Amino acid sequence: MNNSGRWPEISDSTLEVWLHLLDSMSWLLPAPIIAINRSCGSHLLVLGTNASAKPYISKGSELPLLHTYCAQTLQDGVKTVVPDGRATKRWQNSIPVKNGFIAYIGLPIFWPDGEPFGTLCALDTKPHTWPFSSEKLIETVAAILTAQLMLMTQLQQLEYRNQQVHALAITDSLTGIFNRAHFFDLAEQELVRALRTKRPMSVIMLDVDLFKQINDTYGHDCGDRVLHQLAQVCQRALRSIDIVGRYGGEEFVFLLPETSLPDAVALAKRLKGLIAAITVEHNGELVTMTASLGVAALQPHVDTIKELINQADIALYRAKRNGRNLVCYHEQTSAVSTDGVGHS
Structure with a gap:
């Protein structure tokens, strides 16, 4: 210019x-x-x-x-x-x-x-x-x-x-991060690279705990600001090679190239802490939130992003069933996929 x-x-x-x-x-x-x-x-x-x-x-x-x-x-x-x-x-x-x-x-x-x-x-x-x-x-x-x-x-x-x-076509208008469709486009590319190079890759699924109560108590405008603030905080915590997208509603998905399961779990714990520290002001009241997170790492038998996300999703819902505000991970114990999970 x-x-x-x-x-x-x-x-x-x-x-x-x-x-x-x-x-x-x-x-x-x-x-x-x-x-x-x-x-x-x-x-x-x-x-x-x-x-x-x-x-x-x-x-x-x-x-x-x-x-x-x-x-x-x-x-x-x-x-x-x-x-x-x-x-x-x-x-x-x-x-x-x-x-x-x-x-x-x-x-x-x-x-x-x-x-x-x-x-x-x-x-x-x-x-x-x-x-x-x-x-x-x-x-x-x-x-x-x-x-x-x-x-x-x-x-x-x-x-x-x-x-x-x-930018409008690939971005979620509410949160400013990638929408689901573009996340999957990028994730598929990363999966091909990880399978070809045999390098580690992990996925985190995140769900805001009791988000419906936030909407019902404070209104949808406040709920929207909660989601926007959460997305921005999480995005700042990631590396430039990491990919985050809005999966739907109050669910978010993170793809972490070159990341092992222990490192992904450590990041999930950090995200959980950052989210718990978020406050959103609404009519003079500070609104807080927590999140549950599920983690899964790429395994030899996994060859689709949907399968990897499904494993992280299983761990996520185990975290919610176990009391919310937890990090759980999918654990591969044999050649056959199991539902074994750990939590912290």
Whole structure:
């Protein structure tokens, strides 16, 4: 983005196209210097020039804007034509004339909202009566550059909107974490990786205890804030490689790559403590909550995410049956899956 934060940066590939355009103009525009300049406050940044301009000026040069032909072009917002700056009182003592640039023709280039981007100009070191064909050429190219800036801006806005649509499609609107569908998409990818590399992976299922009582006592708005706060607290406790999603209602699911069962249980205990410390203010009263968690680790016989989550779900409901606010884990004791669980 540019300094205003609203416009796209000019890419290197775009600048390369502009340089070729300036060189092509040299065949039709009899001037040693043809340049595209960016307005940068009190200076002009030379974005590109034709090849013949190199003895005089180069790409990347910063030039003072005050008392220059380009300053007049930007101020007026229209074409500026100077056949011989020495013959006009206005330009006799100007910086361009003092530096030997006698003749000038330039047009402003605009951002879509009319804010000046810079100038397209040609300069000569000798007096020059700019023919009609030269004026039409530079007008046409300036219009092309302005149109390209508009297209670049529209493409940037389209990309931003597409990102917004994508974010809405994968995010749970209440909690700000991944929705169930996107969680499963990511989890399936991680499962394939874990099976291929034979690396550990675990899942935690979490359910807010007695959440219906919170809704019934304090209202659904308070319940929504409870879920949002819980999701944010849990997300901050995770690593960048961990994945958390809203499974449904007051249930959340965590996928933990490169995590053994003991490490997953340790994280579940930590999450349980963090959740118990959450308070949500409602009409001057502090609402608290607890959660039950079930943990399962990937085993050789497990080859689907649904199966792994089901094991964590079994452990979760054992935690709820055993009194809530507990962490239970699915324990594999033989080649055949069992319902053996532990809790803390």
